[in-house]
Amino acid sequence: MTGMSGKLTIAIDGPAASGKGTLARRLAAHYGLRHLDTGLTYRGVARALIEAGQPLDDEAIAERAARALDLGALDRAVLSEHGIGEAASKVAVMPNVRRALVDKQRAFASAPPGAVLDGRDIGTVVCPDADVKLYVIASAEVRATRRWREIEAGGGSAAYTEILADIERRDARDMGRADSPLRPADDAHLLDTSEMDIETAFLAACRLVDATRISGNED
Ligand SMILES: Nc1ncnc2c1ncn2[C@@H]1O[C@H](COP(=O)(O)OP(=O)(O)O)[C@@H](O)[C@H]1O
Numbered sequence: 001m002t003g004m005s006g007k008l009t010i011a012i013d014g015p016a017a018s019g020k021g022t023l024a025r026r027l028a029a030h031y032g033l034r035h036l037d038t039g040l041t042y043r044g045v046a047r048a049l050i051e052a053g054q055p056l057d058d059e060a061i062a063e064r065a066a067r068a069l070d071l072g073a074l075d076r077a078v079l080s081e082h083g084i085g086e087a088a089s090k091v092a093v094m095p096n097v098r099r100a101l102v103d104k105q106r107a108f109a110s111a112p113p114g115a116v117l118d119g120r121d122i123g124t125v126v127c128p129d130a131d132v133k134l135y136v137i138a139s140a141e142v143r144a145t146r147r148w149r150e151i152e153a154g155g156g157s158a159a160y161t162e163i164l165a166d167i168e169r170r171d172a173r174d175m176g177r178a179d180s181p182l183r184p185a186d187d188a189h190l191l192d193t194s195e196m197d198i199e200t201a202f203l204a205a206c207r208l209v210d211a212t213r214i215s216g217n218e219d
């Protein structure tokens, strides 16, 4: 394995519904690593505030919710709901919320045997020394179609045009914020999955990881 510590850390970033989570889960299973979807941590804070009837823009209250968050108790089925993504991107602009969650995310990443983390700032802020960094993109139309299919498959219903507008608004907020904006790390590999199915994207990602591990072993 690569890395001074003998651990393998894979950082995956990209905009909404680009396929980060799907790829991260597949890579973690393939390489025997733990996986953290960091989007769920921001979603968890947003949901805790909504449940408690608290505002999404009070930094001191949101920071307390972030510090209280238990990474082991994140319920993906509940937190994945499309509307929580919008609320998550609002709490995610606050530096004290980010600091609290990044501390927990780094603690997760540092434990053996290594991990795959996916989010918006993994390669740039959370794990700047990751062995492999992937920046996953797809056109906004492809991403909206994927999210629309996911909602319909889950028995829900949604208007494609609204999903597309939601995704574009959230991307703009994530890329435009002052603290840890969404952007590729300088050493990230760009993976455009617009024309790739899940299997093809997974195989392309494995090739990038394997190439890095081989070159890492030669150091
Ligand atoms: N390469 C791909 N081709 C087609 N569908 C995909 C691809 N990657 C992911 N998906 C589907 O798109 C949706 C969003 O993927 P997800 O991994 O949740 O994205 P993210 O974590 O970036 O929000 C899911 O329903 C997933 O099954």
Ligand SMILES: Nc1ccn([C@@H]2O[C@H](COP(=O)(O)OP(=O)(O)O)[C@@H](O)[C@H]2O)c(=O)n1
Residues within 6 Å of the ligand: 015, 016, 017, 018, 038, 039, 040, 042, 043, 085, 088, 089, 090, 092, 118, 119, 120, 121, 122, 170, 174
């Ligand atoms: N590392 C991260 C992960 C998510 N987020 C925020 O959390 C929101 C929800 O992230 P997510 O990954 O669950 O969203 P999807 O891409 O799955 O729709 C994002 O729009 C970001 O505002 C962040 O700021 N930093």
